Amino acid sequence: MLFELEALDIYGLQPYTPPSLLNESSESLVSSEVEAVPLKEYDVKVVQFWRGEKEPLRPYPLHWAIYVETSPGVGNTYQLVGNQKNYAIDIKLNQPLENPKDLRGSYSVGRVSRTELAEMEAILPRVDIIHGIPWWNSQDWVDDALRYLKCWGFSDIVGEMELSRLQDKMCWLLESWPGIENAVEFVGDSPDLACVLWNRRYVTIHQTFWRLQVSWRAQVQEMWGLTGTERR
Known part of the structure; x- marks a missing residue:
């Protein structure tokens, strides 16, 4: 050898x-x-769906769900199903988003790793579900669920300050959706319409805000109307 x-x-x-x-x-x-290969991460989004209107420009509260896209066109959906008497959590994994024709926008609220995504399935069923309260709905559950995840150490879920503004952000997504122009102006007058926060402390603030918006728009329109008359 x-x-x-x-x-x-x-x-x-x-x-x-x-x-x-x-x-x-x-x-x-x-x-x-x-x-050095980084762990795969996924966007966590709040998606909202149209549920019709009581009357023109007075929508019912939109349905909210938590959605994590895991592959192009499919993902995990975490949401409430049922009504005020029998709400229950529903989890669908690696499936297309349901009712895409009713989608009215989505907003990113953080990111999760592959490991955290698996943990979400065990944690979210622990979030409290309230029955028999007329103004409590899927929007409240999503808000509570995101805060719950943050408390459980999901560090990339947005913080308290941004979560407190979540409902306003979702409202403006609705306002900018094609065919729903000026809908947001009309939702601050009643506790069961789309953009009134479940916490009663904010109802007066919302009503005042939307009244100021209407007044400001009227003044702008009046100003432009006068200008147009002068030009003619």
């Missing part, structure tokens, strides 16, 4: 070195490259 190795060396060839004889620096380089 020694003769064969020496003969190879004469012709300028080197004997084959098996992988087990690779130097330690090569091994460490490979392992560091493997460890």
